[in-house]
Amino acid sequence: MSDGELRTDGGATTDVRWNLEGVTIEDAALYIVLLLAAAFYLVPIESGLVTSFKTGTAIVETAPFAPPGASGLTFEKWGSAIDALLRGMGNSLLYAVPATVISAFVGSITAYGLTIPTWKKSYKAVVLMLIIAGIFIPYQAVLVPLTQFWSQWVQLGEALSFVWALGIPNDYAGIIELVITHVAYGIPICTLLFRTYYKTMSEEMIESARLDGATLRRVYRRIVLPLSGPMFAVVLIYQFTQIWNDLLFTLVIVSTESSPAAPVVLILAGLGTSLEGQDFALRMAGAFFAALPTLAVYILFGEEFAEGVAA
Structure with missing residues (x-):
C-alpha cells in the first residue's frame, strides 16, 4: 500500500497514510539504537520471568529466554x-x-x-x-x-x-x-x-x-x-x-x-x-x-x- 492510499474495511474508510517526510537517517538510526537498548535491558527480565514458569527439565533443555512450551510449563x-x-x-x-x-x-x-x-x-x-x-x-x-x-x-x-x-x-x-x-x-x-x-x-x-x-x-x-x-x-x-x-x-x-x-x-x-x-x-x-x-x-x-x- 503506497503512501497516501486509503483502505476501506466493511464500508468504513480508514486513513492509513504514513507521513514519512522529515524523517532523516539520523532519526531512524536513533530509533534503532533505542530499540536495541530496550531489548538489551528487557531480555534478562524476560529470561528470568520465563524461567520461573519452567520445570527443571525445561530449564536444562531450553535456552534461558525461550518459552517453556506446554510440557515444560508449571506454576x-x-x-x-x-x-x-x-x-x-x-x-x-x-x-x-x-x-x-x-x-x-x-x-x-x-x-x-x-x-x-x-x-x-x-x-x-x-x-x-x-x-x-x-x-x-x-x-x-x-x-x-x-x-x-x-x-x-x-x-x-x-x-x-x-x-x-x-x-x-x-x-x-x-x-x-x-x-x-x-x-x-x-x-x-x-x-x-x-x-x-x-x-x-x-x-x-x-x-x-x-x-x-x-x-x-x-x-x-x-x-x-x-x-x-x-x-x-x-x-x-x-x-x-x-x-x-x-x-x-x-x-x-x-x-x-x-x-x-x-x-x-x-x-x-x-x-x-x-x-x-x-x-x-x-x-x-x-x-x-x-x-x-x-x-x-x-x-x-x-x-x-x-x-x-x-x-
Whole structure:
C-alpha cells in the first residue's frame, strides 16, 4: 500500500497514510539504537520471568529466554515462592514503610530549614556539609559500630521487655532497629533532594507570606508542604526501593532467615538453595514476587515522580 492510499474495511474508510517526510537517517538510526537498548535491558527480565514458569527439565533443555512450551510449563514454583516469602513481605513492610515516610518528612523539614529561613551562610554551609557527608559514608564502614550500638549500648530487646510480654517475639526488636537505622542513613539524601527542589521555589511568594505575618512553621505547612508533592514522590520511590532491597543492614541486625522477623530479602537470599543445587525457577519466581511492592510504588507515584524529576 503506497503512501497516501486509503483502505476501506466493511464500508468504513480508514486513513492509513504514513507521513514519512522529515524523517532523516539520523532519526531512524536513533530509533534503532533505542530499540536495541530496550531489548538489551528487557531480555534478562524476560529470561528470568520465563524461567520461573519452567520445570527443571525445561530449564536444562531450553535456552534461558525461550518459552517453556506446554510440557515444560508449571506454576508450582510461584506457589512455593509465595508461601516461602509471604511472611517476609509483611516484615519488610513493617520497617520499609515507616522508615521511608519518616526519612522523607524529616528530610523535607531539614531542607526547608537550610533553604528558606535567613541565617548566616557560614553556619548553613557547615550544617549542609555535615549532612551531605553522610551520603558518602559507605554501609560497610558503619557495620561494626552499628552492631555495637544495637547489641551493647542500646539493647532494645531488653528495653522493650514489656512489649514482648504481650506475646510478640522479641526478634521484632530488629524491625525497630532497621527503621531507625534506615531513617538515619536516609535523611542526608532526602535533605539534598528536597533542598534542590526548594531552591527552585518562588522567593517572592515566600517573602509575601512572611510580610503578611506568617511564621516559618505556617509557611512550611501552608505553602511549602503542599507544593512538595512531586518531590515527595521522588523521595518516597527512591527511599522505599533502597530500603526494600537492602540486604547488608538486614544481615547485620536480623542475621538469620529463620527469625520470625526475617525480612523478604533475607529469606530470598537462601531461597532455592540446597545441597542438591540451585532451583533457578524457584529463585526467579521469588525474585519477581519480592519486587512487586516496589513496582506498585512506581505505578502509584509514577506521574508525580516524572514531574519531580523534571522540576
